[in-house]
Amino acid sequence: xxxxxxxxxxxxxxxxxxxxxxxxxxxxxxxxxxxxxxxxxxxxxxxxxxxxxxxxxxxxxxxxxxxxxxxxxxxxxxxxxxxxxxxxxxxxxxxxxxxxxxxxxxxxxxxxxxxxxxxxxxxxxxxxxxxxxxxxxxxxxxxxxxxxxxxxxxxxxxxxxxxxxxxxxxxxxxxxxxxxxxxxxxxxxxxxxxxxxxxxxxxxxxxxxxxxxxxxxxxxxxxxxxxxxxxxxxxxxxxxxxxxxxxxxxxxxxxxxxxxxxxxxxxxxxxxxxxxxxxxxxxxxxxxxx
Amino acid sequence: xxxxxxxxxxxxxxxxxxxxxxxxxxxxxxxxxxxxxxxxxxxxxxxxxxxxxxxxxxxxxxxxxxxxxxxxxxxxxxxxxxxxxxxxxxxxxxxxxxxxxxxxxxxxxxxxxxxxxxxxxxxxxxxxxxxxxxxxxxxxxxxxxxxxxxxxxxxxxxxxxxxxxxxxxxxxxxxxxxxxxxxxxxxxxxxxxxxxxxxxxxxxxxxxxxxxxxxxxxxxxxxxxxxxxxxxxxxxxxxxxxxxxxxxxxxxxxxxxxxxxx
Numbered sequence: 001x002x003x004x005x006x007x008x009x010x011x012x013x014x015x016x017x018x019x020x021x022x023x024x025x026x027x028x029x030x031x032x033x034x035x036x037x038x039x040x041x042x043x044x045x046x047x048x049x050x051x052x053x054x055x056x057x058x059x060x061x062x063x064x065x066x067x068x069x070x071x072x073x074x075x076x077x078x079x080x081x082x083x084x085x086x087x088x089x090x091x092x093x094x095x096x097x098x099x100x101x102x103x104x105x106x107x108x109x110x111x112x113x114x115x116x117x118x119x120x121x122x123x124x125x126x127x128x129x130x131x132x133x134x135x136x137x138x139x140x141x142x143x144x145x146x147x148x149x150x151x152x153x154x155x156x157x158x159x160x161x162x163x164x165x166x167x168x169x170x171x172x173x174x175x176x177x178x179x180x181x182x183x184x185x186x187x188x189x190x191x192x193x194x195x196x197x198x199x200x201x202x203x204x205x206x207x208x209x210x211x212x213x214x215x216x217x218x219x220x221x222x223x224x225x226x227x228x229x230x231x232x233x234x235x236x237x238x239x240x241x242x243x244x245x246x247x248x249x250x251x252x253x254x255x256x257x258x259x260x261x262x263x264x265x266x267x268x269x270x271x272x273x274x275x276x277x278x279x280x281x282x283x284x285x286x287x288x289x290x
Numbered sequence: 291x292x293x294x295x296x297x298x299x300x301x302x303x304x305x306x307x308x309x310x311x312x313x314x315x316x317x318x319x320x321x322x323x324x325x326x327x328x329x330x331x332x333x334x335x336x337x338x339x340x341x342x343x344x345x346x347x348x349x350x351x352x353x354x355x356x357x358x359x360x361x362x363x364x365x366x367x368x369x370x371x372x373x374x375x376x377x378x379x380x381x382x383x384x385x386x387x388x389x390x391x392x393x394x395x396x397x398x399x400x401x402x403x404x405x406x407x408x409x410x411x412x413x414x415x416x417x418x419x420x421x422x423x424x425x426x427x428x429x430x431x432x433x434x435x436x437x438x439x440x441x442x443x444x445x446x447x448x449x450x451x452x453x454x455x456x457x458x459x460x461x462x463x464x465x466x467x468x469x470x471x472x473x474x475x476x477x478x479x480x481x482x483x484x485x486x487x488x489x490x491x492x493x494x495x496x497x498x499x500x501x502x503x504x505x506x507x508x509x510x511x512x513x514x515x516x517x518x519x520x521x522x523x524x525x526x527x528x529x530x531x532x533x534x535x536x537x538x539x540x541x542x543x544x545x546x547x548x549x550x551x552x
Contacts, residue, residue, distance in 0.1 A: 133397070146375045150412030154397070157411065158404050160418055161440050226418040 009056040009089040015039055019057035019212070023203060026214035031176030032144070033127050038210040048081060048106055049207025051123035055104045058119055058203070059085065064092045066100035071108040071249070071266030078106070095269050107170070109191040111248045111270040114200035116217060122185040124206035127213065129173045129183040149181045152224055160229055169234065175222045182213065182221075189223065190233045190249045196221035238263040243274035244281040299361050301326045301466060301498050302347075307356035309339075309346050315522040316342035320356070322517065322527065326465070329492055329499045331513030331530060333506060333545065339522035340502040341470060347500065348387050348468045349377050360384075360466070382412050386459035390471035392451035395458070396443045402429060402454055403439040409462045428457040432487060449480035453487065460491065467492075467499040473508055485511050506549055510534060518542045 007013065015037075022036035041049040059065070065085055069077035073095040081104060082093050094100050097112035104121040114120060130140045133151050143151065152173050159167045172189035174196075176182050184195055185204055195202065195215060202215040215221065225231040236250045241262040248270055250263040262283060265271035275284065300323035309316035317339035324330055332340045345351040347358055349369060358369040362384065369377060381387070389395035396405050406425040407415070415421050426436050432453040434446075443451050452472065459467065472488065473481040489512055492499055501512060509516055509530055517527040518539065526539040537543045 133400070146378060148378065148412065150408060150414075153411040153416070154400060154404050154408050157407055157418065157421065158400055161401055161403055161422075227416050228419050 006088045008061070009059045009085065009091075010042075011039065011053065011056045015053075016057040019053055022212040023054065023057065023214060026203070026212050027201070027216050029180075030215055030219050031180030031182040031213060033211040033213045035210055036212050038207045041207065042084075043080070045208040046125060047077060048104070048123035050205030050209075050212070051104050051106070051121050051207075052081060052084070052205075053207060054121045054203050054205035054212060055081075055085065055102060056089075058102060058121065059089050059091060061089070061091060063101045064094050064099055066094050066097065066103045066269075067105075068103065068108060068110065068267075068269075069106045070251075071110070071270075072268045074268060096273070097267075097269055107186050107188075108249070108266060109187060109194045111245075111265070111267045114198055116199045118200040120198075120200050120202045122187075122202065122204045124183070124185040124204045124209070124211070126171075127183055127185075127204065127206040127209050127211040129171075129181050144180060147179070149175075152181050153226070156224060156226065156229075160226070166225065166229055166231070172231075173224050175224060176215065177220050178222075181224070184221075188235075188249055189231075190235045192221075192223045192231070193233055195219075236263055239281060240265045240271060240274075241281040241283040243271045243279045243284075245271070245274055245279070299366060300324055301328075301361050302500075303357075303359040303366070304347065305357040305359070307343065307346055307353050307358065309342050309351060309353045315339070316351075317346070317519070317522045320524055322524075324466075324498055324500065326498055327496045328515065329497075329501065329513045331509030331516045332500065332502045332519060333504060333509055333516065334519035335504065335545075338519040340504075340519055342522075343519070344468055344470055344500065344502045348385065349381060382409055383462055384465050386462075386464040386467045388452075388455055388459055388467065388469040388472050390474045392443070392448070392455045395455040396451060398443050401440050401442055402434065402446070405443065405454060405458045406461050409458065413462060424461060428461050429454075431491070432457040433483075447480075449476055449484060452476060452484060456488070456491070460495070460497075463495070465498060467497055469499060469501045469503075471503050471505075472501065473503070473505060481508075488512060506534065506546065518545065 019036055022034045026034045041052055043049060067078045067082040069075040085091055086093060097110040101117060102119045106123045128140055130143060130151055133155055134140050156166050170188050171183055171186045172192055174182050174184055197218050199217050201217055204213045223231040236252060238250060239246045240250060242264050245265055248265045248267060251266045252261055252263055254261050302324040304320060304322050307320040308318045320343055334340050346353040359366050360369050403422060403425040406428050407421040410421050426439060429436060429439055434450055434453060443454055473484055503509060513530045516530040516533045517524050520541045526533060526542045534546055537546050
């Protein structure tokens, strides 16, 4: 039921125009962080205010919205954002990746391959990949404009020096179309290969930092690495305990205080649809046996 | 007697460099040539414009008048009329800047190896093993033990930090090094070691250097030529020994006689 006291999708039309202009600029310059006048949203910073504004600017009444948080459709953040748009925009929602036309995500790319008819909106806490090494915004902007990205490799060097391999496992920096170095938001580096040549439009919104950036469909995205320490997409070396999937990204869940744990797909929709199709993992088989 | 230059073009030619802060003068009408392999000392009291001059030369400040012509790989170019990307590229390849306080020149949150490797990575090195080998080599050259390569500069003493800063700057084989009081804030025995080290590196690599200091002992040891500044102007210049042993300008005489004889 749409709440009539709000404009469609909460934001007023002028604000949506402003955000759309930023998005268009971001699409025109892939990987470039476009500043925009981020609005106060009825949720705290860090809960996806940037992603919500991008979603609001992209939504049409015909859209079917899916919201995921760490891959799951049923966690607080996902549930409250989905409800928010149900109430303010009255759009249809879904948990199935293939049925959605617009997916807002926090920290994951869905396992199911995306299509050209979909938009993927990321929530970004810190859009600046160089931030932790160079605190000055004036300097990082200059480094982007002059393509001085040596510092990004210093971060990876530090990883190898300290841990023996590139230990950065999320928010792994990428280079877009051979030009801008971009923070892909805190997705696991397992998802990095899916960023490149993706048929869907990918939009990134950082509310507190007031930045929007974008990857148009089929953009070249390369994860940074060293010649002798190449990029590796990593995941827990297990199969999903519920659906048996070996190729999906897994969450580790501690199930008792005796050290027992289970690994489950972080993408709940992917896991459920596999189980419905008859696949079974270690725990589901155990249950069936009992 | 005028020494014959080794090559036909000076490495750096400075022409009438002037920097004003409003109506006050930072430095005025400074002109000199620096030849390859030469070390030039700039001395003077606090506020005499030495640091302003060095910042103008290194491109940190924009002077109001004058030219700074550097002999780049593609021929002499006026540094002040270069585009910013060109100047920044120059400052991480052919140039180096050693700050007085190592904290200004180092990344304190990054290991020694990362600090030395940063310039290599900035010019495109992408092989971890090579970067690490060169960093280890350079730590050795500045007398830092190789097992400290994964320690952060915060765990280093002041003298080690300064030596690390020097290694970080020289790793890409620059041709011109700017040094702002490189021994300031270090105790005398550490100063002596650092000076020894610097003298060795400068001779070995054939570096040209411009050293700003108020310590006459430093220039006596390192500099071939000396410029004395007062109130933003150069009052005397010449060979180091000549200027220190036979000062002509009243201010230089005062400066030389002010040094405590132990």
